[in-house]
Amino acid sequence: MDFKSPSLRLSSDSEESLGNFVTKDAQRSTTRARRHNILVASLVLVVLSFVGIFAFLFWTPYSLRLSTPISSPHDNATSAILVDVEDEQTTVVPSVLDPWDPRLSLNGPPTAQFRENLKSDVKYITSWPGAGWTNDVMTYANMIYLGFITDRVPVVPMFTPSHINIGATNPVRPIAFGDVFDVPLMRKLTGKAILEWREVKDSESEEVDEIGCWNIWESVQYREHAPRGSAAPDHLKLDISYTKTPPWIKLIPDFEHDSHTTFWSLARLAFPQALNEDLGTPLPSPLHGVSRPPDAQMMCYDYMYYVCAQQPYEYETDYSPAWRYVAQYMHWVPSLQNLANVYLNRAFGVPEDGPTPPYIAIHVRHYDFADQCSVPLNECFASIAVIVRRVREVQDQIQAEKGIVVNHIIMTSDEKDEAWWQEVADQNWSTPDHSKTKELYGNWHPVLIDAVIQSGGIGFVGTWGSTMSIMAKRRVEAWHGGITRQVQWGYVGADDH
Numbered sequence: 001m002d003f004k005s006p007s008l009r010l011s012s013d014s015e016e017s018l019g020n021f022v023t024k025d026a027q028r029s030t031t032r033a034r035r036h037n038i039l040v041a042s043l044v045l046v047v048l049s050f051v052g053i054f055a056f057l058f059w060t061p062y063s064l065r066l067s068t069p070i071s072s073p074h075d076n077a078t079s080a081i082l083v084d085v086e087d088e089q090t091t092v093v094p095s096v097l098d099p100w101d102p103r104l105s106l107n108g109p110p111t112a113q114f115r116e117n118l119k120s121d122v123k124y125i126t127s128w129p130g131a132g133w134t135n136d137v138m139t140y141a142n143m144i145y146l147g148f149i150t151d152r153v154p155v156v157p158m159f160t161p162s163h164i165n166i167g168a169t170n171p172v173r174p175i176a177f178g179d180v181f182d183v184p185l186m187r188k189l190t191g192k193a194i195l196e197w198r199e200v201k202d203s204e205s206e207e208v209d210e211i212g213c214w215n216i217w218e219s220v221q222y223r224e225h226a227p228r229g230s231a232a233p234d235h236l237k238l239d240i241s242y243t244k245t246p247p248w249i250k251l252i253p254d255f256e257h258d259s260h261t262t263f264w265s266l267a268r269l270a271f272p273q274a275l276n277e278d279l280g281t282p283l284p285s286p287l288h289g290v291s292r293p294p295d296a297q298m299m300c301y302d303y304m305y306y307v308c309a310q311q312p313y314e315y316e317t318d319y320s321p322a323w324r325y326v327a328q329y330m331h332w333v334p335s336l337q338n339l340a341n342v343y344l345n346r347a348f349g350v351p352e353d354g355p356t357p358p359y360i361a362i363h364v365r366h367y368d369f370a371d372q373c374s375v376p377l378n379e380c381f382a383s384i385a386v387i388v389r390r391v392r393e394v395q396d397q398i399q400a401e402k403g404i405v406v407n408h409i410i411m412t413s414d415e416k417d418e419a420w421w422q423e424v425a426d427q428n429w430s431t432p433d434h435s436k437t438k439e440l441y442g443n444w445h446p447v448l449i450d451a452v453i454q455s456g457g458i459g460f461v462g463t464w465g466s467t468m469s470i471m472a473k474r475r476v477e478a479w480h481g482g483i484t485r486q487v488q489w490g491y492v493g494a495d496d497h
């Protein structure tokens with residue numbers, strides 16, 4: 001076959017053949033352009049998808065940060081860099097500081113006098129413990145919440161023993177707030193700076209700091225004519241001059257049977273207008289005899305257990321701001337949680353290092369509640385049979401709603417009567433073995449381990465009116481979506497329903 005050039009081949013074809021060729025060529029060009037556009041669009045979509053994924057992973061709205069659980073900072077090592085300092089020691093410094101890192105709210109490490117460590121452009125707030133441990137937990141949550149609404153950084157003292165000292169052969173030392181609750185995690189979950197006093201002032205310092213504080217206690221109750229007492233200022237080496245708060249802070253004026261004030265009444269006292277009013281003469285401090293007005297930078301109040309938003313004892317309510325914005329984010333330090341898991345697994349007869357089976361915890365408080373009984377104790381406190389009924393209600397509801405059959409029940413109580421504990425054993429319920437707890441871990445740990453156990457179940461049965469039961473109930477509901485009941489008491493049939 002003779003070879004012909006494309007031009008010759010085209011010239012020998014008809015007009016129709018030429019038209020067909022041009023049409024097909026145009027169609028091929030259109031197809032190539034369409035494929036190119038599809039490819040470009042696909043690449044754009046892929047890029048946008050990756051941008052969306054990274055935005056989701058690394059940016060979370062504040063409202064979601066408050067409600068979404070995050071892993072504890074103790075679970076992951078902090079990325080760090082090593083720097084040489086003048087004394088040739090090597091210091092570990094995080095490469096990226098957490099926005100709520102305590103170093104951003106202080107001048108540096110703990111100092112001999114607390115004022116040396118306060119930043120001039122930051123305001124702080126503090127208060128003191130003055131009751132049983134659970135009440136002091138609530139007190140600190142109240143103080144922290146007041147700090148949030150007044151734009152002050154809360155500075156939390158240690159827990160001091162009250163009930164813990166009962167029966168102790170030697171005085172029980174305080175325990176740091178951050179040795180019980182996971183403060184770094186709390187900062188992240190609340191999105192707020194929270195400090196401990198041990199981060200501000202050197203725990204070993206013998207320097208005495210003078211400070212002026214508000215005396216709430218004398219304004220809200222009429223039995224004691226002095227500020228509420230606390231051992232914490234002594235441990236912190238603080239010499240306090242108290243100023244009595246105005247009478248208008250009292251929630252129910254002239255009512256002697258309630259001692260509550262409100263968050264916003266106390267918040268008013270943390271701002272300049274109230275501080276510049278005629279406050280009266282502050283009481284002389286006990287050590288140096290100085291009279292100082294309430295401190296404008298380190299605002300402090302003597303006792304904040306009896307504080308509410310709208311009604312007394314509102315921790316049980318669904319709107320409680322101290323619970324919603326603070327206390328529900330006070331998770332246990334991992335070491336305490338792990339220790340409680342060991343006690344649980346031992347009690348249930350499963351491997352100590354294995355998973356803890358779903359369980360229902362019970363808290364029965366008797367001890368000091370006996371003073372409130374107007375009938376014999378066996379008629380005042382709920383019987384084991386009444387508690388059994390409540391436990392079965394919780395078991396049935398868990399099975400109906402979650403499809404889980406819970407066979408592990410554990411009892412925690414301050415009851416000392418051996419016959420009562422035998423009734424507990426007759427139900428095949430477990431109990432934590434605290435026979436060596438104080439010896440191994442110290443006087444604080446029986447109550448701390450019990451509190452962790454109470455908070456960790458999928459169900460809980462508590463004692464009506466007990467703050468320990470109230471907090472356990474709220475933790476089980478908030479942390480585990482658990483089912484709870486509170487047992488009424490005071491007379492025979494009090495819990496009938």
